[in-house]
Amino acid sequence: xxxxxxxxxxxxxxxxxxxxxxxxxxxxxxxxxxxxxxxxxxxxxxxxxxxxxxxxxxxxxxxxxxxxxxxxxxxxxxxxxxxxxxxxxxxxxxxxxxxxxxxxxxxxxxxxxxxxxxxxxxxxxxxxxxxxxxxxxxxxxxxxxxxxxxxxxxxxxxxxxxxxxxxxxxxxxxxxxxxxxxxxxxxxxxxxxxxxxxxxxxxxxxxxxxxxxxxxxxxxxxxxxxxxxxxxxxxxxxxxxxxxxxxxxxxxxxxxxxxxxxxxxxxxxxxxxxxxxxxxxxxxxxxxxxxxxxxxxxxxxxxxxxxxxxxxxxxxxxxxxxxxxxxxxxxxxxxxxxxxxxxxxxxxxxxxxxxxxxxxxxxxxxxxxxxxxxxxxxxxxxxxxxxxxxxxxxxxxxxxxxxxxxxxxxxxxxxxxxxxxxxxxxxxxxxxxxxxxxxxxxxxxxxxxxxxxxxxxxxxxxxxxxxxxxxxxxxxxxxxxxxxxxxxxxxxxxxxxxxxxxxxxxxxxxxxxxxxxxxxxxxxxxxxxxxxxxxxxxxxxxxxxxxxxxxxxxxxxxxxxxxxxxxxxxxxxxxxxxxxxxxxxxxxxxxxxxxxxxxxxxxxx
DNA sequence: TTAGGTAGGT
Numbered sequence: 001x002x003x004x005x006x007x008x009x010x011x012x013x014x015x016x017x018x019x020x021x022x023x024x025x026x027x028x029x030x031x032x033x034x035x036x037x038x039x040x041x042x043x044x045x046x047x048x049x050x051x052x053x054x055x056x057x058x059x060x061x062x063x064x065x066x067x068x069x070x071x072x073x074x075x076x077x078x079x080x081x082x083x084x085x086x087x088x089x090x091x092x093x094x095x096x097x098x099x100x101x102x103x104x105x106x107x108x109x110x111x112x113x114x115x116x117x118x119x120x121x122x123x124x125x126x127x128x129x130x131x132x133x134x135x136x137x138x139x140x141x142x143x144x145x146x147x148x149x150x151x152x153x154x155x156x157x158x159x160x161x162x163x164x165x166x167x168x169x170x171x172x173x174x175x176x177x178x179x180x181x182x183x184x185x186x187x188x189x190x191x192x193x194x195x196x197x198x199x200x201x202x203x204x205x206x207x208x209x210x211x212x213x214x215x216x217x218x219x220x221x222x223x224x225x226x227x228x229x230x231x232x233x234x235x236x237x238x239x240x241x242x243x244x245x246x247x248x249x250x251x252x253x254x255x256x257x258x259x260x261x262x263x264x265x266x267x268x269x270x271x272x273x274x275x276x277x278x279x280x281x282x283x284x285x286x287x288x289x290x291x292x293x294x295x296x297x298x299x300x301x302x303x304x305x306x307x308x309x310x311x312x313x314x315x316x317x318x319x320x321x322x323x324x325x326x327x328x329x330x331x332x333x334x335x336x337x338x339x340x341x342x343x344x345x346x347x348x349x350x351x352x353x354x355x356x357x358x359x360x361x362x363x364x365x366x367x368x369x370x371x372x373x374x375x376x377x378x379x380x381x382x383x384x385x386x387x388x389x390x391x392x393x394x395x396x397x398x399x400x401x402x403x404x405x406x407x408x409x410x411x412x413x414x415x416x417x418x419x420x421x422x423x424x425x426x427x428x429x430x431x432x433x434x435x436x437x438x439x440x441x442x443x444x445x446x447x448x449x450x451x452x453x454x455x456x457x458x459x460x461x462x463x464x465x466x467x468x469x470x471x472x473x474x475x476x477x478x479x480x481x482x483x484x485x486x487x488x489x490x491x492x493x494x495x496x497x498x499x500x501x502x503x504x505x506x507x508x509x510x511x512x513x514x515x516x517x518x519x520x521x522x523x524x525x526x527x528x529x530x531x532x533x534x535x536x537x538x539x540x541x542x543x544x545x546x547x548x549x550x551x552x553x554x555x556x557x558x559x560x561x562x563x564x565x566x567x568x569x570x571x572x573x574x575x576x577x578x579x580x581x582x583x584x585x586x587x588x589x590x591x592x593x594x595x596x597x598x599x600x601x602x603x604x605x
Numbered sequence: 606t607t608a609g610g611t612a613g614g615t
Contacts, residue, residue, distance in 0.1 A: 030610090035606090064606070071607065075608080097607065100609085101607085105612075131609080133609095135609045135610050136608090136609070139609095139610080165610095167610045170609095172610095174610070196610085198611040199611080201611040201613095205611065205612080208607040215615090233613070234613045236613085268610075268614085269614050272615085276614060277614095300614060301615090302615095304615095306615085333615095400613075
């Protein structure tokens with residue numbers, strides 16, 4: 001039974017109107033009419049009118065009507081949880097449906113803890129949950145990332161025997177996924193008799209959330225092989241994200257083809273992920289083309305485009321897109337400014353970068369984060385403003401992290417400044433950096449300065465710390481297969497033909513005027529040994545392999561695990577002319593596009 | 606008689 005206090009708050013009825021009980025046998029027809037009216041409500045005001053009618057007709061005594069009233073108020077977009085709860089609280093004997101509705105309503109307005117308390121109240125009141133209760137409760141746990149409570153409630157599911165309900169299982173996959181418990185997420189999935197697109201989707205998202213990109217693609221392949229291949233945008237967006245992170249351009253392209261064939265139009269999220277995938281897989285033109293054709297660009301589409309252009313070294317173009325965004329009235333945020341500042345840094349646009357940094361702080365009131373400072377240290381460092389970069393670090397309102405000191409150390413390497421490099425390295429090592437490459441960078445600097453004793457002591461310290469440098473690698477995609485090479489690699493079955501090819505290439509390079517820059521080899525070995533080591537850097541092996549196995553004029557795409565040495569850079573420029581190939585190299589930070597003897601970075605990287 | 610899971614892109 002519902003009391004009357006709330007009802008009289010309505011503007012549409014007065015206390016003197018009678019709402020005496022009508023016989024239950026007359027409920028059905030009038031109930032249906034009231035429910036039909038509820039469904040037509042477009043606002044809380046409409047709802048209050050229907051509510052009055054219900055009271056006037058005496059139907060408020062019908063638990064079906066009262067339940068629907070609570071449900072409509074709790075779950076409609078225009079609804080009000082306060083109103084829904086006030087009706088709910090006046091129901092004498094709320095049952096499972098009423099509790100389920102209120103729990104869902106609370107989750108809808110993100111009152112997640114309250115939703116869990118409502119579930120507890122339900123249990124304490126002796127109202128038995130059903131298979132509709134748990135998907136909602138697990139959703140609350142998933143959003144709160146509360147694994148412990150989620151697991152306890154999973155126990156209730158077993159106790160009540162809902163463990164085989166499809167919706168309960170799907171919500172559990174999601175719960176464990178969100179709580180980073182991938183083992184249990186998979187276990188629930190594997191124990192399911194029947195799997196729907198939502199089950200696959202939840203499992204793909206669980207892996208995507210953890211950055212398990214290869215597994216994500218594996219699940220997607222299983223999903224297809226089990227005949228569950230349907231246009232489900234959310235799954236495809238996760239798959240595109242995996243392609244982006246792994247550089248799996250071919251799969252990304254096939255997802256794009258599928259979307260074009262099967263969808264009447266693409267929404268902004270799908271378009272943005274496609275654009276991101278193309279840009280990060282090296283297809284700048286394709287990304288730009290998608291961007292230009294997008295009907296509705298939002299802040300994130302601009303952000304993806306700006307950071308994509310930054311990675312490709314197109315600083316001016318990134319700044320143009322940024323201005324376009326501001327002209328369209330979209331406000332910049334801190335993430336977009338990371339893209340803008342890194343665009344300036346990669347393209348050597350020092351003045352623009354400094355101007356943007358100040359504008360961000362003073363015009364838009366965005367407080368610089370450590371990422372922004374990282375970009376600025378990079379920007380100044382690359383441009384040779386090493387003391388200014390150090391000053392910026394020292395004046396930061398927060399403690400500098402390893403990324404910043406590493407940025408300064410790399411800049412010192414570029415500009416051969418051993419003194420400042422020692423300052424950067426000292427700070428970096430104090431942060432307990434477990435990165436062997438930092439020691440090697442310092443050692444390379446000492447080697448360039450021919451300070452062999454310091455080279456030896458740095459390498460000894462590296463050994464003492466027990467750090468192993470994972471060898472830098474270059475991967476190349478040939479006929480849909482990825483081949484990975486490390487320096488001086490002879491592990492590939494065809495290594496002899498690769499080395500033969502390298503030999504032939506060297507002749508051509510010599511003829512064209514290339515001479516190896518042996519200063520890039522930081523070992524105290526003779527000149528011949530240095531040349532030999534230099535000629536078998538992983539990138540060169542990957543290029544030789546690609547030249548053997550790909551058709552004439554076809555582009556070569558290489559993914560490096562570490563930054564390119566300047567000799568490999570020069571070498572690749574020569575190769576792009578001699579063999580008339582476009583070569584794209586992606587390292588951790590950016591792309592280099594080699595064509596006709598030049599590189600898109602303009603030799604600034 | 607009422608309802609539910611997945612929902613993504615920097």
